[in-house]
Amino acid sequence: MSDRIPPVLRPEHPSARSLSGLVAEFGLESVGSLDGVELTGITLRSPEVEPGDLFVGMPGATTHGAQYAEAAKESGAVALLTDPAGAEIARDAGLPIVIVDSPRAALGELSSWLYQTNVHPPLTLGVTGTNGKTSTSYILEAILRQLGLVTGLSTTAERHIGDLTVVSRLTTPEASEIHALLARMRESEVRAVVLEVSAQALSKNRIDGISFDVVGFTNLSHDHLDDYSTMEEYFEAKRAFFEPDRARRGVVSLDSPWGARLVEESRIPVTTVGSPGDDAEWIMDVLEETAAYTSFTLTGPEGRSMQTRVPLIGRHMAANAALAIVMLVEAGFELEAIEHAVHGEITAYLPGRTERVSGDRGPAVFVDFGHSPDAFLKSLEAVRRFTTGRVIMVFGADGDRDATKRHEMGRVASEHSDILVITDHHPRFEDPESIRATLIEGAGLAEHQAELHEVSPPEQAIRHAISLAREGDSILWAGPGHQDYRDIRGVRTPYSARDEARAALREAGWA
């Protein structure tokens, strides 16, 4: 598979740590001479090995990383860490071998030791939940910047180190990469770090070795039921973030019923945030929803209260902002200081989250990253609120990802739109026609039947939607968000929905 996305950044000036020191520190078994072996990095992907690396040969779903030990050595790896099976595979690779039962389970602590990320760590905040993680993380970063701090950010869309931006690969990088990123952030004197934490990251040890000051939970709804067999299992993966060995304090949104459940089962002190009528310590109340911003008040214990707005559409974005603010209060910032710093507006720019790509004339066109029924619902409700004409929705569904949500995606889309244009997204190795057919079946289950159009190529689908639209209508293109590629049979073809939509608007004379 072509992979144009750059790896996560590493420290530019790593200090060397001895392999024998690592083996002694963790009491590990080893084969071969460790004398004089100095480590400056750690990686689990052979194509990304740099001289001085400890190469971690992990067993995976398709191969065993130890198969690539020789290639890693040629690229400058100075030692291999692997499991007993890997040690057997790589015994002739000519590298000293350190053996652990589960390299994945060891990776976080070893990486933290190697990069010394546990020494004077910055303020570390983490966000999990089904929807709103990226948005809440960007909002946290924006407020922290408005407070005058140098920040680091890691999300599905981008990683930021101060003013430096790199495109992301996984939502939450593997542990070796995240500790390298944290070490690089330290070199840039980052004082506060915000990490988006997926359920997969929690289940697959990707955030091991990181101690979070405050963690936040947005919501839980149907998604990822290919990786988790039930909602219970999916919830349990998220709940594990709220453990004393991971985090000191938590903030839980009561927006989904799973929030109250998390409060009950959390093993760290938690604070709650919700809407009027909820039994929450902090209440967010929307004041105004427009096509350009959403304003709200946030009221908490001891009569504390603030009012602000986000340049984002929808109640759900105000809820994300409220969660972010309460997380910062839990981290020790005064609410008054936050209100003063944001000066009436949190200046967050979220790439591809209901991002408006149209100008003042013609239909309002938004490109969104929503790919679950609840995300569809929240974005459609937000768009409907200020649309004087019709709501047109363009969407498809991911191939090779949780097919059980497709009916409900189709149903919600039809229920809350006037016109649907069903198209392709990332088919991956699935037949795109059959993905569309399932979405159409789902749309048929809705009580409200939106007018339905099926247009396979997305570049034609957005043009078709624009051809149907009039002044006053809104178009929500859900799915591609910030992404700059489409995955078709394992090949990532460059593709930007935001650029495509802008081009289509120009061609239609709406630019």
Ligand SMILES: CC(=O)N[C@H]1[C@@H](OP(=O)(O)OP(=O)(O)OC[C@H]2O[C@@H](n3ccc(=O)[nH]c3=O)[C@H](O)[C@@H]2O)O[C@H](CO)[C@@H](O)[C@@H]1O[C@H](C)C(=O)N[C@@H](C)C(=O)N[C@H](CCC(=O)O)C(=O)O
């Ligand atoms: C299902 C899953 O989590 N797979 C992850 C897993 O892949 P795998 O087990 O198939 O690995 P493999 O291909 O068998 O290779 C085994 C080992 O050999 C190494 N290798 C392999 C080939 C080679 O030439 N050289 C080499 O060193 C690999 O780096 C790996 O360490 O280990 C890989 C190496 O770290 C990950 O990149 C890969 O994530 C894939 C790309 C993925 O898509 N994961 C998704 C499910 C995911 O984690 N998503 C979440 C949430 C997204 C959301 O919220 O929507 C995320 O945090 O991104």
Ligand SMILES: Nc1ncnc2c1ncn2[C@@H]1O[C@H](COP(=O)(O)OP(=O)(O)OP(=O)(O)O)[C@@H](O)[C@H]1O
């Ligand atoms: N609090 C929320 N509740 C429900 N839906 C939301 C919420 N916040 C955002 N969304 C919807 O979900 C989409 C994705 O938002 P965001 O990227 O912030 O979520 P995420 O949790 O990071 O998603 P992913 O796990 O796919 O990275 C948005 O574009 C919007 O449609």
